[in-house]
Amino acid sequence: MRAFTPRTTRKFALAAAVAATGLLLAACGTEDGTSGMDHGGASASATAPGAGAEAGAPGAFNDADVTFAQMMIPHHEQALEMAELADGRAEDPEVKKLVAAIERAQDPEIRKMRAWLKGWGRPESAEGHGAGHSMSGMMSDQDMKDLAAVKGKAFDRKFAELMIAHHDGAVTMAKDEQRDGRNATAVKLADDVVRTQSAEVAQLRKILDRL
Template structure:
């Protein structure tokens, strides 16, 4: 009788321990399942917002066409050259209005480059599409000799040369933006084209006034 009691008690204890273990595992599995389900739900809720390597800029939502793609592909190197010209002003520009415009160009065009790179990444299109040697065939792009002449100038001579070249450069950008306004489809790209036309047209007016008094 004593042996039976001990065996029975042992079985009961073992069964109890097994039940506790299974309960604990079930609680862990339930928690884990909830976590995985939440993560999966979160991931599937944002499939159209891929991570951007462009400083936080996002892909342009909505439909797009070849004109939108070409606008971004051509405007990126165009803006890059404008920034290169602006950097040459450091230590060379003398006129306060020229220096003020240089700052405005840098503040506007660097973020716009990041935006357009993000658009192209989101659209699955390359940044470069073989538009010529470094983009020099595009409207308003400076030649290598133009850039050398600007780099060689200082003071008032730099201010005058910068104004002359940047007017031509901006005129080219405005023409490209006008093409996007007419032929583009993506609302975000067309809005940027509007900004380019507005801001760079105003800067051309300011640069012409600078040339008149230099």
């Protein structure tokens, strides 16, 4: 049998110490690779391990992020319904171009926010979570009927008036997310909403001025 020299014994001791240190560090970490300390308050949560763009938005999130997605999904859906009414009714080329831009931007954003909520383990409906928050700028059923009832220049004017109010509401909700949200991906989308929809409001006002 091979005898262990003092040098060999020291090698084994060192290897054991390294292994023990690795186990200790693993025990102290959380599943997402961060320390077990929560720096965001009791309401903050972390996404599931491996969650990404196709699940929840990566990183920690809080109630404001959830409410933002839950409220913005139906808000975007109504904007798309308004845009669909432009088919066969809108006359102004700039209105038609703006309609296409709204459809191009908001449909993918709806899919993103649905994926976030699924990954976060939260319902798409805001009922019971974030209830009490109103969705600013939403059109009534009568507003939608009035928009559907007109064509040509009358439609262009009505569409611009209603979409300004609708976009203003989206910007208000997005600014709430900028202020209160924790998830970087959700806040980035809020930044995009504020920037793009504020620019579209300015464009819609110019359209109204010349119609």
